[in-house]
Amino acid sequence: MLEKIDPLQSVLASLRCFQDGLEQMQAELTKNGNGDVISDTARLILEMKGRLILSGVGKSGHIARKLAATFSSTGTPAYFVHPAEASHGDLGVIQDNDVVLLMSWSGETRELSDVVAYCARFDVPMISITGNSESTLARKTQYPIILPHAEEACPHNLAPTTSTLLQLAMGDALAVTLLRMRGFSEESFRNFHPGGKLGSVLQPISELMFKGDQLPLVEMDAPIIEVISEISNKGFGIVGMRDVGGNLVGVITDGDIRRYLESNASGTMKSVIWKATAASLMTPGGVRLEPERLSARALNILQKNKISAAFVVEDSKPVGLVTVLQLLQRGVA
Template identity: 45%
Template sequence: MGLRQVANGTATEAGVIDSISRTMAKAVDGISALAARFSSDQNFCMSLVKAVELIANSGGRVVVSGVGKSGHIGRKIAATMASTGTSAYFVHPTEASHGDLGMITSDDLLILLSWSGETAELANMLTYAKRFNVPVISVTSNAESLLARNSAVAIALPKVVEACPHGLAPTTSAMLQLAVGDALAIALLERRGFSAEDFKTFHPGGKLGSQLLLVSELAHSGEAIPLLPIGTAMSDAVIHMSTKGFGVLGIVDGNGLLAGVITDGDLRRHMSQNLLLETVETVMSHNPRVVKSTILASAAMEFMQAQKVTVLFLVDAQGAPTGILHIHDLLRAGVA
């Protein structure tokens, strides 16, 4: 079915679909041009590499600035860097000219965004950077601009056609700036080995925070864990299992390691007149499904769904039980 067939109601609908299609095509063309320059232009490729190294080796913070749409993109770049382990913040160039330059120290580093490279509002920041030897990374489309020529690293983006039919509203160009900012942030993240656990430190709230919880933070521990030793009579095991309320019982050996589990299903399979006279090792399932206490809650949820179980024991490196986790604990915490 073609776009015209989708918009078979009115000419207006068809026009809207055509407009959206052209904008998306311009976006694809822009990113393709950026990727092509990175793979074919050694100078452009190395400018990004040098920018990553300069930021990684900086002893201070990354200060991002820009005007208009470049400023909005700059805010997002600063936020992405800050949330992935690179200390960064945004300063508006007008505010910088009225006192906020004092926030920038000689240990810091500037990332200045300007498509033309001739944005007048950035002049005072450039002057300040020169005076106090603050390194500048510029992101612009004009390698011969004032901004690029006064930068330690100039990232010269390919000139692209804006989606705006008048060529005025920054659209495709803003997307390229954002793509470069994301590329720098992720390269820095991977360079320093920023882990999911590190990520959690900066994202404690919301859905993302729940996905980054460790199972040990949600599991029940201590006396709440249903555990009995090998040799225990099933008459005592059934009572203990019912009292703890997890529908499962862990069986530990003489070394305190988890040797097996008894579930409601095991009880049904071994149901007989003599069940309560038997010992736990004759009923338990060997090789129980367990997880380490250091894994993410989201990973535990995936494991439960794959194994079709609702309860997991947490064990340490030796195999000793340290906690028990029910799927309801994950759902209450928002892990899904």
């Protein structure tokens, strides 16, 4: 007979189990020399001349494969080798300037034995992430990272759940640590993530900004009627003011025009439109962006300042314009 359970409470119980495991892992890092091993491991990977080779079987293998992708995308060249395939020729992938990271919760995964023997024979440094400090794997690797014996979220304490989460968390934490040690920047991320959502977020605004004849620009001594015409023709709700040297000195928005007309409602339309110049209405300076500014950062600046558009400036000259609508349509959020 099926057991009646509350799905939500079951999920919350599993999450509490995961949280307990992570807290145990954090505590373990400060004792038994684990902290020193992790520091040495990070420096070893940072200074390696080759690649980080990851290997594991079963659930640990799935985690190792995912971590290889994470390391590679954050500046650490990494490659996953399945231990069964390694025993049938793929050991040749491992070079003497590589570092090997082996994952096994029990530390007794026999499929890893050929990889361990090969690395020992050719003096390839080995790291292990395991839950058994007394295991064969922990004893035969120079940099054993020992995770705590946390309870699995599985009610029978059998299905790898908390254990795989801890392996993943440790690997990701190492990848992020190396990212920081390398000074891996947002621009570096873009080099490795040119496609998809992340590619849009990390795209510099110079690659998508409106430019050339699309820019709404007038001279400072232009009459208000010319400003209104430029706003209407270009459709961005903003006009940039240029001085005689072509430098951007300020902006006028359609809101500025409305407020000006409201404050002069008692005058005739002709006198109101022709008596003032662009310079008398403009907001000096205004929000400006650099061409190399990342799209996500640009969107954040626009939203933070509660404006719908901003000019892109280089050497004080307006070279482009970006809008909130444009960035959202390009998938930046």
